[in-house]
Amino acid sequence: MTGERNGTDMATAAAGQQDSAMSNGEPGRALVATRRESLGRAGLDFGSAWDYAPAPETVKAPIAERYGLYIDGKFVMPTGKGGVGKGKSASGYFETINPATEGTLSRVAQGTAADVDAAVRAARKALPKWAGLKPAERGKFLFRIARRIQERARELAVLETMNGGKPIRESRDVDVPLAAQHFFYHAGWADKLPYAFPGRPAPRPVGVCGQIIPWNFPLLMAAWKLAPALACGNTCVLKPAETTPLTALRLAEIFEEVGLPPGVVNIVTGDGRTGAALVEHAGIDKIAFTGSTEVGKRIASAVSGTSKRLTLELGGKSANIIFEDASLDQAVEGIIQGIYFNQGHVCCAGSRLFVQEGVLERVKTKLMIRLASLRVGDPMDKNTDVGAINSRQQLEKIREYLEIGASEGASLCVPSGEGGRAGEGAVGSDAKAIARASSAGLPEKGFWCRPCFFADVQPSHRIAREEIFGPVLAVMSFRTAEEALVRANNSPYGLAAGVWTDKGSKIFEVARKLEAGVVWLNTYNRFDAASPFGGFKESGFGREGGMQGLRAYVEV
């Protein structure tokens, strides 16, 4: 790919500072992070020396006042009829906002059952020609799309950050480059499919695919869904998440630019009702859904009586295991990447941290120091590490879990409100700590949650079992590798896991025995178009990316 390396080194900018803080600190000193004890003296106080001048991204992404639905190669007005779409807005549109300011960005169409029907019909009509196209030609469309995403990368990144609240550094360095890579990678598969399925010389497309994507990586998820489907000769109806429709609609402009035949991709915006209409539509051959396990099960139930194919990429409560013989500074950086990347709105977030007993206190201390150096705030600032929570609804859910965790007896550890000043922290299970996590020193407008973790967590606690989908980590300890494995696997989920140790034989044995679809060893939250992603157990089935990801989009 065009010079972009992996594009996923999201924490490298801050890593340098962290390293120096560590080497100047007192790594051997075990600091006890019990309740209400300040960890303030653990780090060095640089005063305001680490305060950064604002560095706002200046590229502008023009946004229209209103967006229609992208059906059959055209932007069309929503019908506002057909059983869904009522109640939100009489005119069939709803507002989409910037979660960092709560300001309205645009109004997008609430797709109705009639709109979904029109989209499915357009996809069906386009199917024979698209599926019958010479595979290499199909691939060339995808190559073109990848190129245009790269060329419009900054604009897409700005739009992604405005609509979703994620730091511009992440949308610029992770989301958009990976979206381009997904199209580029799958473009090349279009004329090589027989080689992906040994003994099956003539894989055929599944047909019309209904694809429902979440709000945490709006453009990237659109790419994950569309690229393999199109490469395999399917046509698509994509339903972006309610809160983050803008980059998918911008992608539609790119489809127009590259001359993608009308109807091959249709984009219907709306809320859950639009998604339900898509799932229930009789003209759909396959449903691909990324989202919560709860909704995934409802979709599975709706699809069970039909011949529709289904892939689900659902929730997780992924374990990150740190052994005593790990490189601890590296591991702490991995914890940070694992749980605070994208405000913790990551299905594979390493939200359960298991630390081997002997290094528990040291890890907690280092974690607190590192947390204090994370800059929370304006997502459009290039120095921001943690942006805005995606929606008020999600923020309320996270706050509820903060209260649940405290009431269950875990200790909430939150760094001070002064971003960039290492070592200041608050530990406690009272309302003050919770308030600090979500308000002190943060902008008044917008949805915010300071990165934090719970210590003294028991495996039975809800914060150790349920997906929070926010920057909240549950820290637990273990004694032996066997215990770590049993506890890591003791979850209905099985999406991802992390292991940190410098001992090669141990790391592979633990990796082998972890029940997780993605296992990151001495790293975390790495993604690549060539690397299959997807879960074991109730984290869903089917893979996205890599050779195995093609399977969901062909009949063999």
Place this chain on the structure above:
Amino acid sequence: MTTTSRLDVTKTYKLLIDGKFPRSESGRTLAVEGASGRVTSHVCHASRKDLRDAVGAARKALDPWRHATAYLRGQILYRMAEMMEGKREELAEAIRTGAACEPGSDVKAAKGAGGTRALANRKVSADDEVMLAIDRLVTFAGWTDKYQQVLGCNNPVAGPYYNFSVPEPTGVIAVVAPDAPALLGLVALLAPVICAGNTAVCVAGESGSARLAASVLGEVIATSDVPGGVVNILTGVRSELLPVIAQHRDIDGVHAANIDAASAKVLREGVAENLKRVKVREGVDFSDEAEGASPWWIEPFVEIKTVWHPSAM
């Protein structure tokens, strides 16, 4: 001296659960009639409790089985084929004997719901069917240490990482066998499942021959080297057992073929329970050796695990 008046010792076949042969805890049995309509033997009529016991046994057996070396699993499957070869006559006789189950039993109700129906399969003699079943098992004995190389791969990620994907067993799989072919139908569905390191709870087809053949197969398995609990075999009634399979949260997947639409629907609804992987095949011609030997019969019961590690000096 021979006597013509000797009374046959008719047999009641038992269930295979956890490597042992219990009777159904319910005490129920089903009669199997010979071609002449005479009751030749009985099989146990497995209850929901028997099914749950079998799932418990399969779960217990899972870790050692999936972590056994692929070479060992291959040898054990081959040993199973060897034992079947030695019982070819008995297996063929089982297929020939059971023509239909006793009228008036629970099976009748199942029939009413579209239950027992032998679906179209190329006609093969009982002897040929046994040979096909043995050969299918041998094929999968050979797959145990190869499917990983076909279904997995290294991934050329754009960064300094070593990255590979490997298939791992899904877990406890319910195998729901068709009514016909009696033995081959069961073996063809079971072999790919255990080949990949899953453990199995099998529900035999509802024809008399399917029940007898499954029972004899259970005796073969127990005398081969297959560890107890890896394969559990129940004879019973689908309409009773399938809802339990669908709702059971400790069953990770289902492999079924050529069953009635109502049964298939019940199984598919189980996906919403715990996202179990449900593969219900339709119109399978089990005597198609090329199709049945494909690694794509293993693929629905493996989970792709992708592993990353940084690569640096």
